[in-house]
Structures are given as structure tokens and as C-alpha cells.
Amino acid sequence: MTEHHQPLPDLPPPITSTGVIGWMRQHLFSSPLNIFLTLLSLYVLSIIVPNIINWAFIDANWTGTDRTVCDANPNGACWTFINVRLNQILFGLYYGQHADQIWRPITAFIILAGLVGLLLLPRLRFKAWLGAGVLLLYPFVAFALIHGEWLGLPVANSSQWGGLMLTFILASVGIVAALPLGILLALGRRSEMPLVRAFSVTYIEFWRGTPLITVLFMASVMLPLFFPSGVEFDKVMRAVIGITLFQSAYTAEAIRGGLQAIPRGQYEAADALGLGYWKKTIFIILPQALKISIPGIVNSFIELFKDTSLVSIIGLLDLLNMAQTASRSIEWKGYDVEAYIFAAMLFWIFCYGISRYSQHLEKTLHRGH
Amino acid sequence: MNTKSAPLTDTYRHAPVGHHENDLEKRLMIDIRDVHKWYGEFHALKAVNLQVHKGERIVICGPSGSGKSTLIRCINRLEEHQRGDIIVDGTELTNDIKHIDQVRREVGMVFQHFNLFPHLTVLENCTLAPIWVRNTPRAEAEETARRYLERVDILEQAEKYPGQLSGGQQQRVAIARSLCMNPRIMLFDEPTSALDPEMIKEVLDVMVELAEEGMTMVVVTHEMGFARTVADSVIFMDQGEIVEYAAPEEFFENPKNERTREFLGQIL
Numbered sequence: 001m002t003e004h005h006q007p008l009p010d011l012p013p014p015i016t017s018t019g020v021i022g023w024m025r026q027h028l029f030s031s032p033l034n035i036f037l038t039l040l041s042l043y044v045l046s047i048i049v050p051n052i053i054n055w056a057f058i059d060a061n062w063t064g065t066d067r068t069v070c071d072a073n074p075n076g077a078c079w080t081f082i083n084v085r086l087n088q089i090l091f092g093l094y095y096g097q098h099a100d101q102i103w104r105p106i107t108a109f110i111i112l113a114g115l116v117g118l119l120l121l122p123r124l125r126f127k128a129w130l131g132a133g134v135l136l137l138y139p140f141v142a143f144a145l146i147h148g149e150w151l152g153l154p155v156a157n158s159s160q161w162g163g164l165m166l167t168f169i170l171a172s173v174g175i176v177a178a179l180p181l182g183i184l185l186a187l188g189r190r191s192e193m194p195l196v197r198a199f200s201v202t203y204i205e206f207w208r209g210t211p212l213i214t215v216l217f218m219a220s221v222m223l224p225l226f227f228p229s230g231v232e233f234d235k236v237m238r239a240v241i242g243i244t245l246f247q248s249a250y251t252a253e254a255i256r257g258g259l260q261a262i263p264r265g266q267y268e269a270a271d272a273l274g275l276g277y278w279k280k281t282i283f284i285i286l287p288q289a290l291k292i293s294i295p296g297i298v299n300s301f302i303e304l305f306k307d308t309s310l311v312s313i314i315g316l317l318d319l320l321n322m323a324q325t326a327s328r329s330i331e332w333k334g335y336d337v338e339a340y341i342f343a344a345m346l347f348w349i350f351c352y353g354i355s356r357y358s359q360h361l362e363k364t365l366h367r368g369h
Numbered sequence: 370m371n372t373k374s375a376p377l378t379d380t381y382r383h384a385p386v387g388h389h390e391n392d393l394e395k396r397l398m399i400d401i402r403d404v405h406k407w408y409g410e411f412h413a414l415k416a417v418n419l420q421v422h423k424g425e426r427i428v429i430c431g432p433s434g435s436g437k438s439t440l441i442r443c444i445n446r447l448e449e450h451q452r453g454d455i456i457v458d459g460t461e462l463t464n465d466i467k468h469i470d471q472v473r474r475e476v477g478m479v480f481q482h483f484n485l486f487p488h489l490t491v492l493e494n495c496t497l498a499p500i501w502v503r504n505t506p507r508a509e510a511e512e513t514a515r516r517y518l519e520r521v522d523i524l525e526q527a528e529k530y531p532g533q534l535s536g537g538q539q540q541r542v543a544i545a546r547s548l549c550m551n552p553r554i555m556l557f558d559e560p561t562s563a564l565d566p567e568m569i570k571e572v573l574d575v576m577v578e579l580a581e582e583g584m585t586m587v588v589v590t591h592e593m594g595f596a597r598t599v600a601d602s603v604i605f606m607d608q609g610e611i612v613e614y615a616a617p618e619e620f621f622e623n624p625k626n627e628r629t630r631e632f633l634g635q636i637l
């Protein structure tokens with residue numbers, strides 16, 4: 001063993017190259033061109049930002065029940081419109097018109113939030129069983145509440161669903177139903193059986209090569225062709241089927257990436273212990289592969305969440321389209337900027353929240369190594 | 370590892386009950402006859418013959434790439450041989466998945482890089498296969514696992530994850546994990562060569578103890594001290610062939626083959 005040479009610790013960097021001042025020097029004022037661009041940007045911002053703040057907050061209209069307030073003060077944003085049409089934008093046409101029924105989607109959402117919160121508790125016992133129960137039973141609870149009929153509640157036909165609620169339903173049913181399909185496809189793509197592999201590859205590449213808007217269009221035009229005429233096929237159901245088939249291909253690719261990252265030694269150790277293909281896959285390979293796939297799956301979920309707006313092609317009104325529709329009603333014509341801003345804000349809150357949660361999940365799942 | 374009160378394995382469990390066999394002649398556990406293996410064009414094993422009897426300890430050494438891993442990985446079918454027969458405790462290895470499962474249940478393997486399951490705790494690593502392959506009730510599997518973890522002196526780490534352990538500790542867990550399946554044969558593929566020098570002894574100690582209790586063992590290693598004290602026979606492999614096969618004294622004092630002498634000269 002040679003003796004180790006012990007380097008002296010580095011001197012601390014000069015104060016002007018660290019901290020806020022250092023950062024600004026390095027990134028904003030490093031050359032004459034940069035200085036010019038920085039000053040120009042500051043100037044532009046100083047003109048725009050106060051205007052936005054004035055419009056959105058200081059001069060904005062918040063009160064009232066119709067457009068008279070807003071029309072009297074056209075310099076400010078008309079949040080009155082959002083306020084009055086909130087139920088419609090969040091829950092769709094039926095609940096927009098039946099304010100006394102609004103407790104139904106809200107209850108469904110609170111139950112979901114409660115269950116998810118429960119599942120997020122660390123060290124909860126029987127978590128897997130609870131999770132499976134939620135996955136299997138909750139959709140029926142939510143359907144009974146939101147659709148009605150079963151519990152003697154007035155029927156809210158699915159063609160009347162819309163807004164944030166519809167976006168949420170389409171995206172979450174899509175991702176949950178696509179996950180098991182995606183897992184099977186990813187495993188199939190790596191299978192040693194040529195037929196299984198060929199099927200998986202063809203399926204995945206077919207859906208990945210087709211834009212969602214085409215898928216939705218085909219789901220609305222073509223699905224009914226496969227069923228006897230006269231069978232009225234629910235529009236939301238069509239969208240969910242199309243989205244699930246589409247999404248499963250992306251989920252499969254995300255999971256395949258995870259599978260490829262598992263070292264060969266893991267397979268060999270499982271083989272040597274006598275675990276068969278399915279036990280090896282379920283207990284050893286998938287738990288590790290899914291963990292690695294989380295960022296990819298979440299990314300495609302966020303994309304899906306935003307892409308649900310495309311269901312307008314089959315006549316469904318998701319958050320964006322519902323906001324737009326509300327702003328085009330006779331009562332509120334002309335206030336579409338507010339509608340778009342509000343929809344964008346909700347999209348952002350959800351997508352940002354999901355993204356943060358996935359980062360958190362990756363951290364908590366990270367074990368040693 | 371100084372408590373010698375309880376045996377490391379339940380050796381008596383494997384006594385061939387009602388087996389009509391001459392007790393003096395030890396039972397043949399591994400029978401490898403004229404085995405060839407190719408990786409594509411590359412001839413990795415050439416006419417290999419090897420018989421291992423119950424309780425025998427075989428050490429295999431040889432230069433890197435000589436086919437040592439390939440040979441012992443053929444014994445539990447991690448690699449498929451193309452010619453010849455491999456019969457493990459009466460079960461011939463063919464493409465029949467039932468035979469393969471049968472053999473894997475009886476043969477434990479310890480790898481150079483441990484290959485513990487990083488998402489499972491040490492205890493879960495040890496109980497997974499007993500529960501799901503042998504259908505052992507969970508409580509019983511955990512009790513067994515704790516007993517083996519205690520014997521490899523690592524019980525206090527049972528709730529940790531493999532990533533939190535040192536290399537030597539991980540390898541001892543890997544040995545305990547194999548033993549939890551109550552194997553009749555243990556295969557070791559360079560179990561100490563990925564370890565820091567100061568951790569080699571703790572792993573070798575466990576292996577010596579296992580050998581003393583009569584486990585049938587095939588060990589690929591370059592730890593010649595281990596070979597001298599523990600092995601019944603030492604094998605030298607080169608270019609896919611068994612070049613020398615001898616008792617340890619003979620092997621080290623009086624090697625017949627030129628390549629063996631060269632090799633021993635390099636590593637001793």
C-alpha cells in the first residue's frame with residue numbers, strides 16, 4: 001500500500017464569485033451583450049408586469065352575478081364570470097345547472113382524497129390490500145355518486161359531464177387502466193416467445209405512431225361499427241377506451257426502460273432460488289423496474305392530463321373546452337381571456353402537483369445503493 | 370462465529386431415508402458426463418467430466434475466461450449445455466422446466482456480486498423463496514431465516530436493506546438466503562473476489578463451517594488457503610477443459626500439468 005498524499009483543502013472562493021452577486025455576475029453581466037440584454041429584459045418586464053398585476057388583481061372585478069359590473073369596468077379582469085360559472089367549469093353542464101346536486105361530485109372527490117391520503121400514510125398495514133380495494137371498489141362508488149340512478153339519485157347523463165371533473169376522470173381512468181396493460185406489453189416485448197413479442201411490438205408501435213386525436217376520432221366513428229346497430233355506446237366510455245389503448249403503449253415503453261435497467265444478476269439470483277417466471281417477475285423484477293419507470297409514467301400521465309382537451313373532437317367538453325364554452329355563452333361573450341387563464345391555472349396546479357409528488361415518490365422509494 | 374452449539378444446516382434432513390444404497394459408497398450428487406457448451410461459435414466447455422458425491426467439497430480454479438463460471442452455472446441451468454449429460458441428485462437437466470425447477474430447489478448458489486434483492490430487507494431476501502417456492506408458512510420461514518442470519522452473525526441487520534450493508538455482510542446474507550431453501554448442494558462462484566481484503570475472512574469462515582457440517586460444495590475460488598484446508602479435490606481448468614484433478618496435497622505439492630504449475634506459480 002502506498003502512502004496517500006493528503007491534498008490541502010481548497011481555499012474558499014472569493015465572495016464576489018458566490019452567492020447572489022456572484023450568480024448575477026456570471027449569468028447576467030458577463031459581457032457587454034449580456035449586460036445589454038439584461039437591461040432590456042428588465043425594462044420590458046417593468047412595463048408588462050405592473051400592467052398584468054393591475055389587470056388581474058388591482059382593477060379586477062370579483063363581485064356581482066352578471067356582466068354589468070365587468071362591463072362598467074373593462075380595464076380589469078372579469079373574475080365575476082369565473083365565479084358565476086365555476087360549477088359549470090369544474091363539473092360540466094349537468095352540475096352547472098343543478099347546483100343542489102353539486103355535493104355528489106364533491107363527495108366523490110373528498111372520498112378519493114381521503115383514501116389516497118390514507119394510502120400515503122407511511123407504515124400503514126395492509127396497504128396493498130387497501131390499495132387494491134380502492135382500485136376495484138372506488139370506481140363504482142364514484143360512478144354511483146356522479147352518474148346517479150343506483151342510489152335513487154337523479155341521473156346525470158355522462159354526455160352532460162364535463163369540465164375539470166371530466167378531465168380528471170378521463171386521465172385517471174386512462175392511466176390506471178393502462179398500467180396493467182402497459183406492464184403486460186412491456187413484458188411481452190421482452191418475452192422469449194416470438195409470437196408474444198411480435199404482437200407486443202406491433203401493438204406498441206401502432207399506438208405510438210398514431211396521434212391521440214386520431215385515436216379519439218376513430219373511437220367515436222369506428223367503435224360503433226363493431227357493435228350491433230342500435231347499441232348506444234356511451235361517449236365517455238368510447239373516449240376512455242381510446243385513451244386507455246393509446247396510453248398503454250406509452251406506459252409500456254416507460255416500463256420497458258425500467259426493465260432494461262435491472263441487472264442480469266437479479267434474474268439469475270431469482271432463477272437460482274427456483275422462482276418461476278411469474279414469481280420472479282412479480283416479486284423481484286417489476287417492483288424494481290416500476291420504481292425506475294415512475295418518472296416516465298408520470299410524464300406521460302401529465303401529457304395525457306393535458307391532452308384530454310382533444311376529446312372536444314367527439315363532442316365532450318373537458319376543462320379547457322368547458323371554460324371556452326362558458327365564455328362564449330350569450331351572458332359572458334367576450335371574456336374568454338379569463339376563461340383561458342383560469343383553465344391554464346388549474347391545469348398547471350394539477351400537473352405541478354403530480355410532478356412534485358412523483359419526485360417525492362422517487363426519493364422515498366430510493367433504498368441505499 | 371465462534372458459537373459451535375447448533376449446526377449451520379439441518380444435515381440430517383437429507384439422509385436418504387429408505388434409500389437402498391450401500392452406505393459406504395457415498396451417494397452421487399452431481400454427475401457431469403462429457404459436457405460441451407458453445408457460446409455461438411465459441412467452445413466454452415470441452416468434454417468436461419466431473420462426479421461429486423454427497424458431502425464432497427470441490428474447489429475449481431483456473432485463469433479468467435477458462436470456463437469455471439460456465440461450468441458451475443450449468444449445474445443449476447443458468448447456462449444450457451449443448452452436449453453430454455448433467456444429472457443432479459438423480460434429476461437429469463433437460464429442457465423440461467419441471468426438472469430444472471426440481472434441481473434449482475435443491476441447489477443453492479452464491480454469486481461473486483451477491484445479487485441480493487435491493488428492494489427487500491435482509492429478512493425478506495431470506496424468506497421470499499421459502500414462502501413462494503416451498504410454500505413455507507411466513508412465520509416458520511422467518512424463524513428459519515433468523516436462525517441462519519444468526520449463524521452467519523448478521524441477525525442484527527435483519528430489517529436493513531442490502532444497500533446499507535458492507536460487501537462482506539451482503540455476501541453472508543446471500544449465503545444465509547441460499548441456506549434458507551435447505552439446499553443439498555451449494556455452488557459458490559468466486560464468492561470473495563469482489564470483497565475488500567479485510568472482509569474475505571468473515572465469508573470464508575462461514576464457508577468453512579458449512580463444509581465441516583458436511584454440505585456438498587462446489588466452489589470456484591482462488592483462495593488457496595481455503596482449498597488446502599477444506600477441499601477434498603481441487604480442479605484446474607484452462608480453455609474450457611479440466612486439466613488437473615487431484616487431492617489438495619497432490620495438487621499443490623506435485624501438480625502434473627505444466628499449465629497448472631504455471632498458474633500456481635502466478636498466484637501462490
Ligand SMILES: Nc1ncnc2c1ncn2[C@@H]1O[C@H](COP(=O)(O)OP(=O)(O)O)[C@@H](O)[C@H]1O
Pocket residue numbers: 408411413431432433434435436437438439440
Ligand atoms: N454469455 C456469454 N456469451 C458469450 N461468451 C461468453 C458468455 N459467458 C462467458 N463467455 C465466454 O466464455 C468463456 C468462459 O467464461 P467464464 O465461464 O465466465 O470464465 P471464468 O469464470 O473461468 O472466468 C470466456 O471466454 C467468456 O468470454
Ligand SMILES: [Mg+2]
Pocket residue numbers: 437438439559
Ligand atoms: Mg467467472
